[in-house]
Amino acid sequence: xxxxxxxxxxxxxxxxxxxxxxxxxxxxxxxxxxxxxxxxxxxxxxxxxxxxxxxxxxxxxxxxxxxxxxxxxxxxxxxxxxxxxxxxxxxxxxxxxxxxxxxxxxxxxxxxxxxxxxxxxxxxxxxxxxxxxxxxxxxxxxxxxxxxxxxxxxxxxxxxxxxxxxxxxxxxxxxxxxxx
Amino acid sequence: xxxxxxxxxxxxxxxxxxxxxxxxxxxxxxxxxxxxxxxxxxxxxxxxxxxxxxxxxxxxxxxxxxxxxxxxxxxxxxxxxxxxxxxxxxxxxxxxxxxxxxxxxxxxxxxxxxxxxxxxxxxxxxxxxxxxxxxxxxxxxxxxxxxxxxxxxxxxxxxxxxxxxxxxxxxxxxxxxxxxxxxxxxxxxxxxxxxxxxxxxxxxxxxxxxxxxxxxxxxxxxxxxxxxxxxxxxxxxxxxxxxxxxxxxxxxxxxxxxxxxxxxxxxxxxxxxxxxxxxxxxxxxxxxxxxxxxxxxxxxxxxxxxxxxxxxxxxxxxxxxxxxxxxxxxxxxxxxxxxxxxxxxxxxxxxxxxxxxxxxxxxxxxxxxxxxxxxxxxxxxxxxxxxxxxxxxxxxxxxxxxxxxxxxxxxxxxxxxxxxxxxxxxx
Numbered sequence: 363x364x365x366x367x368x369x370x371x372x373x374x375x376x377x378x379x380x381x382x383x384x385x386x387x388x389x390x391x392x393x394x395x396x397x398x399x400x401x402x403x404x405x406x407x408x409x410x411x412x413x414x415x416x417x418x419x420x421x422x423x424x425x426x427x428x429x430x431x432x433x434x435x436x437x438x439x440x441x442x443x444x445x446x447x448x449x450x451x452x453x454x455x456x457x458x459x460x461x462x463x464x465x466x467x468x469x470x471x472x473x474x475x476x477x478x479x480x481x482x483x484x485x486x487x488x489x490x491x492x493x494x495x496x497x498x499x500x501x502x503x504x505x506x507x508x509x510x511x512x513x514x515x516x517x518x519x520x521x522x523x524x525x526x527x528x529x530x531x532x533x534x535x536x537x538x539x540x541x542x
Numbered sequence: 543x544x545x546x547x548x549x550x551x552x553x554x555x556x557x558x559x560x561x562x563x564x565x566x567x568x569x570x571x572x573x574x575x576x577x578x579x580x581x582x583x584x585x586x587x588x589x590x591x592x593x594x595x596x597x598x599x600x601x602x603x604x605x606x607x608x609x610x611x612x613x614x615x616x617x618x619x620x621x622x623x624x625x626x627x628x629x630x631x632x633x634x635x636x637x638x639x640x641x642x643x644x645x646x647x648x649x650x651x652x653x654x655x656x657x658x659x660x661x662x663x664x665x666x667x668x669x670x671x672x673x674x675x676x677x678x679x680x681x682x683x684x685x686x687x688x689x690x691x692x693x694x695x696x697x698x699x700x701x702x703x704x705x706x707x708x709x710x711x712x713x714x715x716x717x718x719x720x721x722x723x724x725x726x727x728x729x730x731x732x733x734x735x736x737x738x739x740x741x742x743x744x745x746x747x748x749x750x751x752x753x754x755x756x757x758x759x760x761x762x763x764x765x766x767x768x769x770x771x772x773x774x775x776x777x778x779x780x781x782x783x784x785x786x787x788x789x790x791x792x793x794x795x796x797x798x799x800x801x802x803x804x805x806x807x808x809x810x811x812x813x814x815x816x817x818x819x820x821x822x823x824x825x826x827x828x829x830x831x832x833x834x835x836x837x838x839x840x841x842x843x844x845x846x847x848x849x850x851x852x853x854x855x856x857x858x859x860x861x862x863x864x865x866x867x868x869x870x871x872x873x874x875x876x877x878x879x880x881x882x883x884x885x886x887x888x889x890x891x892x893x894x895x896x897x898x899x900x901x902x903x904x905x906x907x908x909x910x911x912x913x914x915x916x917x918x919x920x921x922x923x924x925x926x927x928x929x930x931x932x933x934x935x936x937x938x939x940x941x942x943x944x945x946x947x948x949x950x951x952x953x954x955x956x957x958x959x960x961x962x963x964x965x966x967x968x969x
Contacts, residue, residue: 464760464761466760466761472894472914473871473873473889473894474830474843474850474873474874474887474916474917475741475742475916475917475961476741476742476785476786476799476829476830476843476873476874477827477829477830477843477850477873477874479741479755479762479783479785479786479799479806479829480783480785480799480801480805480806480827480829481827483782483783483801483805483806483827484805484827487801487804487805504761504781504782505782505801506760506761506762506782506783506801507761507762507783507801508739508757508761508762509741509762511739511741511757512739512757518935532760542760542761
C-alpha cells in the first residue's frame, strides 16, 4: 500500500503541485497540472481509482489512459501513429518497475477461433516487443491473446472489424490490485 | 446382458453428475434439411407393455432413425407387438418394410424397467437379434437410442451414434455455458457457466472428461473437467496464451498450443499439467493440433509457408508434411476415427466452408454452401461431421454427412451455439 503512493508523489512533484498526496480514498476532482512551456509532460495525479490504480493511468485526461493500439487487416506491427502511445507506457513502466502490464491481442471474427487466437498473440507480442525495446523489463510485460472472443464492437463489417483488430494494455499495481 | 446393464448404470451415474451441475433451460431443436438417396424402409411397431413408457422408447427409436436420413419409416399400424409376437414376414414385406422391430417395456417388481426388442429381416424372414435393457424412467430415452444404434448397425453395417453425446458452447445474455446433450440435442445439461468465453472443448477418449480453453482469468488457459464430479483443474497456465487442447488417443497426454517461448507452438503435456515437451518448431504459427486415431500422426494448422495450411508430423516428432494445397486458407484439421478422412475449414472466395479430404486419394470435396463454418467435429463412426455455422447472424450447429447429402441443423432459440464436439462411443 505504501509503495502505491510513490507514483502519485512522483507525479505531483513533477508538475510542481503540492507535495501532499491526496488521501487514497479521495474521489474528488483530480489535481490539474499547470504547464507553461516548461517542457514537462502534463500528468494528472490524484490518488487511486476504484481498481486501485493511480489515476494517471485511468483518468481520461491522462495520455496513459489511452490503452488501445489498432492494427490494419492482416497486419501485426505497431503502426507509426501508435508508437507514441506505446512510448508513453514504456516510460511509465521504466519509472515504475514494480507495475506490471498484460497486453491482450484481439482479431476480427473471420476464420478459425484458434488460428485467430494465435494471430491476436502476434499483435500482443508486437506491443510487448516495442515496450521492452523502450526499456520495460521482460518480467513487467505479459502478452496474451483473446483472439476473436471479446470483440469491442459486436457487429459485422469493416467498421466493426477494424475496432476489433486491436491490442489493449491492462495494468496491475504492486499490491496486486488493478485490471487483471 | 450384464454388459448392457453396467453400461446403463454408468450412464445413470454420469447423468446424475451433470444434473447436479444445473439443468439447461434451452433445448437444441433439430431440423433436417436433406436425406440420403436410398433409404432403407423399416417399420418400428408400437411396443407392448406399459403404453406410456413404450411410447417414449418407440418415439426415440423412430426419431433417431428418421433423423439419420438413412431410413424410411413404414407405418406399422396401431397394433402393439412385443419381442415374442409372431411375425408375418410376407405381410410386412408387402407393406414395403425390409426390416421390422417389435418389443416391450415393462415395470418389474422392484420398480426397475425392462425394455426388450427384437429386429427382423422381413426379406429373409429371420430375426437379426435383440436386446434387453434394465433401466429407469430417467434413462428410457437412452434405451431408445441403444435400440436405434442396434438397428442402425444391423442394417447399415456401421456403428450407430444415437447414444453418444455432444458438447458445445452457448452464448446467451452475456454468459457462456459449456453444455452436454444427447446426440439428438435432448437432455442438455450445463457443465460450466462463465462470464468469460469458453472455446475448443474436446472429449477425453473415454468420454468422462472435457478439455477446453477458458478465459475466466483474463487470458486463455487449458482446463480438464471431469463431467460426473464437476472437478476441474488447470493443465496449462504458462506465461502468454495456452490453447487448442487435443487428447492423445491413450487419454494420458494432451497436445496444446503455448506462446511461452514466442510464437504459438505445439507442445505435449500430461493430463496433470506436468511433463511439458515441445512437439514441433517453426518461425510462424502452429496451432489446432489433432492426433490421428492411431496416434501415429498429429495434424495441425501452420502459416510457416506464408498462408495458413494443414500440415502433419509424426507424433514422435520429425519433419512436417504439407497436407492442403488448394486455396490460401485451410484450417481446423480433424482426422476421422476410421483414419480415412480429414475434415477441415477452407476459405473459398471469402466464404468459410466445410471440406473433407479423402486421405488416400487426397481428393477434396466442399460439403457446404455456407459463409461462416467453423470447428468441425467427426461423429465417432466417421459418417457425420458436426460444425458451427451462422444463419441470419445467429450461431447454430449443423451435422453434415461425409458425402454432403444429409444435413441437420441444431439451434437454440435463446442464444448462439458454437464450438461443437462430438463425444466418443459409450464404452
